Amino acid sequence: MTITCERIDDLLFEGDAASLELAETHARGCLACREKLDDWNDISRTAKSMQTTWPSDTLWPRIQRAIANETRSRAPMILRVAAALAVTIGLAGILAYALHLHHEKQKAFDQAILRVTALDEVERAEKAHLIAINNLEKLAAPKLEEPQTPILVSYKEKLMLLDDAIAECQTNIDHNRQNAQVRKQLLSMYSEKQRTLQDVLREGNHVSNP
Amino acid sequence: MSRIRSLFIACVLAGVTLTLQASQERFERAENRTLRYQGGRITVENSFGEVNIHDGGGNEVEVHAIVRASSQELLKSIHVGIANSAAGITIKSEYPQSMHNASFSVEYDIAVPPAAPVSVKNRFGSTSVVGMRGAVDVNSRQGSVSVHDVAGSPKIENAFGSIDVQDVRGDLVVRNANGSIEVSSVHGAVDVSSRFGSVEISDIGKSLIVRNANGSVRVNNVRAATTIENSFATVQVTEIGGPLIVTAQNAKVTAGGIRGPANITTTFAPIEVYGVKGPAKISGSNGNIKVSDIAGPLSIDNRFGLVTATEIRGNVDVDNENGGVTLKEIAGNAKIRTSFGPVLIKDVHGGIDVENQNGSIAADAAGPCHDLHLQTSFGTIKAGLGTGGYTVNARTTFGEVSSDLPLANMHSTGETLTGTLGDGRCKADLVNANGNITIEKD
Numbered sequence: 001m002t003i004t005c006e007r008i009d010d011l012l013f014e015g016d017a018a019s020l021e022l023a024e025t026h027a028r029g030c031l032a033c034r035e036k037l038d039d040w041n042d043i044s045r046t047a048k049s050m051q052t053t054w055p056s057d058t059l060w061p062r063i064q065r066a067i068a069n070e071t072r073s074r075a076p077m078i079l080r081v082a083a084a085l086a087v088t089i090g091l092a093g094i095l096a097y098a099l100h101l102h103h104e105k106q107k108a109f110d111q112a113i114l115r116v117t118a119l120d121e122v123e124r125a126e127k128a129h130l131i132a133i134n135n136l137e138k139l140a141a142p143k144l145e146e147p148q149t150p151i152l153v154s155y156k157e158k159l160m161l162l163d164d165a166i167a168e169c170q171t172n173i174d175h176n177r178q179n180a181q182v183r184k185q186l187l188s189m190y191s192e193k194q195r196t197l198q199d200v201l202r203e204g205n206h207v208s209n210p
Numbered sequence: 211m212s213r214i215r216s217l218f219i220a221c222v223l224a225g226v227t228l229t230l231q232a233s234q235e236r237f238e239r240a241e242n243r244t245l246r247y248q249g250g251r252i253t254v255e256n257s258f259g260e261v262n263i264h265d266g267g268g269n270e271v272e273v274h275a276i277v278r279a280s281s282q283e284l285l286k287s288i289h290v291g292i293a294n295s296a297a298g299i300t301i302k303s304e305y306p307q308s309m310h311n312a313s314f315s316v317e318y319d320i321a322v323p324p325a326a327p328v329s330v331k332n333r334f335g336s337t338s339v340v341g342m343r344g345a346v347d348v349n350s351r352q353g354s355v356s357v358h359d360v361a362g363s364p365k366i367e368n369a370f371g372s373i374d375v376q377d378v379r380g381d382l383v384v385r386n387a388n389g390s391i392e393v394s395s396v397h398g399a400v401d402v403s404s405r406f407g408s409v410e411i412s413d414i415g416k417s418l419i420v421r422n423a424n425g426s427v428r429v430n431n432v433r434a435a436t437t438i439e440n441s442f443a444t445v446q447v448t449e450i451g452g453p454l455i456v457t458a459q460n461a462k463v464t465a466g467g468i469r470g471p472a473n474i475t476t477t478f479a480p481i482e483v484y485g486v487k488g489p490a491k492i493s494g495s496n497g498n499i500k501v502s503d504i505a506g507p508l509s510i511d512n513r514f515g516l517v518t519a520t521e522i523r524g525n526v527d528v529d530n531e532n533g534g535v536t537l538k539e540i541a542g543n544a545k546i547r548t549s550f551g552p553v554l555i556k557d558v559h560g561g562i563d564v565e566n567q568n569g570s571i572a573a574d575a576a577g578p579c580h581d582l583h584l585q586t587s588f589g590t591i592k593a594g595l596g597t598g599g600y601t602v603n604a605r606t607t608f609g610e611v612s613s614d615l616p617l618a619n620m621h622s623t624g625e626t627l628t629g630t631l632g633d634g635r636c637k638a639d640l641v642n643a644n645g646n647i648t649i650e651k652d
Contacts, residue, residue, distance in 0.1 A: 109236045112259060112278045112315040151442055151460060154424055158406050161388060165352065165370050172258075172334060178280060178313030179258050181334040185352045185370065192388075 002026075008033045012040050114178040122183045129190035136197035143200055155200045162193045237285040238278050243292060245271040250298025252326050257303060257333045259315035265341030266321025271299055273320050280313040288314055327362070336371075339364075354389075363398060372407075381416070390425070399434075408443075417452070435470070445476075453488070462497070471506065480515070489524065498533075507542065516551070525560065534569065543580070552589070570645070574652045579636035587643040594652035599632025604640035604647045611640075613649035 003011070003026045011019040027034040114122065147153045169186035176182055247269050254261055259278075266272055273292065279285035289304040303316040315335070322328060327345040330337050338356040339346050346364035348355050356374045357364050363380030366373055372390045375382060381398035384391055388406040399416040402409060407425040411418060417434040420427055426443040429436060433451035441459040453470035456463050462479040465472060471488035474481055480497040483490060489506030492499055495513040507524035510517050517528050517535045525542035528535050534551030537544050543560035546553055549567035556573075561580035564571050570589035575582055579598025584591050593604075595615065604611045605626040613620070617629025627647070631638075640647045 105238070106236060108276075109238055109278055112317065113236075113280060113313045154442055158388075158424065161405065165388070168351070175310075176258055176313055176315075177311060179315055179334065181258065181315070181353060185334060189370070 005030060005033050008036060012037075110180075112180055114180050114183060116178075119178050119183070122187060125187055126190060129187070129194055132194050133190065133197065136194065136201065140197050140200045143203075149203070151203055152200065155196055155203070158196055159193065159200075162189055162196065165189050166193070236278070237280065237282050238276060239285055241273070241275040241277065241290050243273045243290075245273065245292065245294045245299055247271050247299065247323050247326060248294070248296045250296060250327075251329055252298060252320075252322050253300045253302075253329045253331075254318060254320065255300070255302040255331045256316055256318060256335060257305070259303075259317040259332075259335045260337070261318045261320070261330055261332050261335065262338045263318075263320045263322060263328055263330060263340070263342070264338075265324040265343075267324070269323050271320065271322050271326075273301055273318065275319075276317045278315050278317070284312050284314055288316065290316065444479075517548075553586075576652065579632075581636050582638040582640075584639070585641040586645065588645060589642070590645045591640050591642050591647045593638060593640055593647070593649050595631060595638060595649060596652040597632075598636060599630065599634045600636050600638040601634040602627065602629050602631060602638045602640070602649060604628070604638075604649065606642035606645060606647050608644045609642060609646040611647040611649075615649055615651055617649075 003022060008023055008026060011023040023033070023037055027037040110118070143152055144156050144159070147156050166186065166189045169182055169189060172179070172182050173186065252271060254263065273290070275290045277285060277288050277290070279288060287306045291302040291304045293300045301318070301320065305314070324341060324343040328339060328342055329347040330339065331349045332353055333351040334353060336354045336356070337348055337350050339348060339360065340358045343361040345362040346357060346360050348357065348364070348366045350368040350371060352370045354371045354374070355366055355368050357366060357378070358375070359377045361379045363382065364375070364378060365383045366375065367385045368389060369387045370389055373384055373386055373392070375384065375393045376395055378396040378398065382393065382396050382400045384393065384402045386404040386407060389404070390407045391402055391404055391409045393400060393402065393411045395413045397415040399418070400411065400414050401419045402411065403421040404425060405423050409420055409422050409425060409427045411420065411428070412430040414432040418429065418432045418436045420429065420438045420440070422439065423441045424443055427438055427440045427445045429438065429447045431449040435452040436447065436450045437455045438445055438447065439457045440461050443461055445456055445458050445461055445463045447454060447456065447465040449467040451469050454465060454468045454472045454474070456465065456474040456476070458476040458479070460478045461476050463474055463476045464482045465474060466484045468486040468488070472483060472486045472490045474483060474491070475493040476497065477494065478496045481492055481494050481499045483492060484502045486503070487505045489508070490501065490504045491509045492501060493511040494515060496515060498516040499510055499512050499518070501508060501510065501519040501522070503521045505523050508519060508522050508526045510519065510528045510530070512530045512533060514531070515533045517530050517533060519526055519528070519536070519540070520538040522537070522539070523541045526537055526540050526544045528537070528546045528548065530546070530548035530551070532550045533548060534553065535546050535548050536554045537546070537558060538556045540558040540560065544555060544558045544562050546564045546566070549569065551569045553564050553566050553569060553571045553573070555562060555564070557576045558573070559577045561582065562573050562575060563583045564573060564585065566586035566589065568588045569586060570591070571584045571586050572592040573582065573584055574594035575596040577596055579596060579600055582593065582595070582600070584593055602613070602617060607625065610624055611622065611627040613627060613629070615631055617631055620627065620629035640649070
């Protein structure tokens with residue numbers, strides 16, 4: 001069978017033994033096709049020398065599937081950023097809520113047990129009350145030693161009651177220094193004692209208020 | 211992308227680190243226990259912290275305790291002791307005996323079967339009991355106490371803190387020393403005492419007793435007898451279904467809408483009473499007394515103050531010193547003793563008997579005649595005589611007696627005047643010293 005140079009590429013592409021034999025026959029009488037056929041044979045030999053065997057028959061399909069998945073997961077960049085932001089905001093919300101709960105818990109704790117800074121403030125206020133009370137007590141002492149009116153007797157009784165309450169608070173503060181309720185009570189008692197002493201000083205002689 | 215992820219993780223770690231650092235000095239432990247209630251009293255003893263007890267609905271006692279402390283060691287040493295037996299359940303905060311520079315509290319939220327009797331003892335912390343159907347007994351020292359919706363007869367004691375009680379179907383006893391008391395909607399009898407705090411009470415189904423001092427007392431709508439003692443603060447009472455007794459000192463008293471008799475005493479302050487369906491007895495000093503709309507007889511004893519009484523549907527007896535007296539619209543007799551103040555009487559439908567010293571008298575008798583006796587010294591007497599007949603006998607020492615009314619058998623010497631008006635069946639004795647006497651038509 002006689003072929004032309006135009007068919008030599010088709011024969012090489014088909015690649016079977018008959019086609020290659022036919023191409024060889026033609027190349028014997030055609031220098032251009034001879035060179036083409038020699039190049040083809042060189043490539044074929046090199047390719048055969050590079051060929052290897054896969055350790056597992058399923059490895060290559062697995063790699064193919066992975067490549068396919070990778071290709072599918074490569075969504076547009078904007079969607080990837082949006083998803084990342086959504087996740088970030090969600091996590092930040094969860095964190096904020098957790099911090100809020102924690103803060104509430106701390107607040108409840110601080111309402112039961114005073115922090116050092118709050119205790120300092122309370123103790124400063126107590127000291128201020130004590131200074132005022134000491135001054136007022138000196139001024140009110142003459143009236144209270146032998147009270148001349150029923151209302152002064154009543155004030156004296158109230159001051160004794162307040163002193164008992166203050167002593168009770170102080171005893172408990174020795175064992176429970178930062179307990180908010182005890183400190184609040186003591187401050188309240190000091191405040192009331194100060195007010196009562198001021199009332200005593202204002203109470204010259206009780207008169208009717210018709 | 212990896213940079214955003216790294217930044218976010220860094221923020222989270224920083225937040226968690228800061229939070230953990232902030233909570234380093236806060237040591238807290240929650241203890242939750244569920245106990246089967248076998249009967250008996252549920253007793254809670256706490257010293258530092260809130261106690262909240264409420265109806266749990268079932269037959270179990272659920273204890274939720276939060277222990278807070280300033281150190282881990284202290285936290286471990288504080289226990290919630292629980293004893294459960296057929297005699298009852300005791301829940302008690304147990305602290306180490308020797309503690310220095312320590313701070314702690316134990317807070318309770320306890321759900322109990324509603325019928326179980328409950329006792330709470332707390333020292334420094336608020337106490338709340340809600341929805342119990344059994345007996346409730348609260349003993350507090352320095353914290354507020356709140357008892358709501360209780361079917362039994364609660365007893366509440368506090369020293370320095372407010373007490374708030376609402377919706378009690380039994381009787382109620384409240385004791386406080388220095389704190390306000392508020393009570394409302396109690397079906398049974400109420401007994402309240404305090405020393406230095408305001409008392410406010412409303413809607414009581416049975417009797418009420420309030421003993422207070424140095425704090426205002428306000429009472430509204432009690433369906434039975436009410437007794438109030440107070441000093442150095444106001445007393446305000448309205449809508450009492452039974453007798454009312456108020457004993458006060460240095461306290462202004464206002465009372466109205468009393469369906470039983472009223473007996474009110476105070477000193478160094480005014481008294482105002484209105485709308486009493488029974489007799490009223492009022493005693494004061496160094497303050498004005500104002501009374502109106504009294505269905506029964508009225509008795510007033512006062513010193514150093516004005517007395518005003520109107521719309522009295524019984525007899526009126528006023529004993530005053532150093533103060534004027536004004537009576538209007540009196541259905542019964544009027545008897546007045548006073549000094550150093552004027553006496554003004556108008557529209558008295560019964561007899562009139564006035565003895566004054568150093569004060570004028572102006573009296574208008576209304577309706578049919580009744581005996582009239584007006585006597586004073588150092589003041590004028592004006593007598594308005596109503597319909598009916600009077601036998602007039604008027605005399606003064608330093609002054610003049612005159613009559614605008616024509617008298618039969620009239621005899622006048624200037625300082626004396628006698629005569630008859632109409633049938634003369636009633637006596638009109640007018641006696642003065644150092645002042646004129648005028649007889650005029652009512």
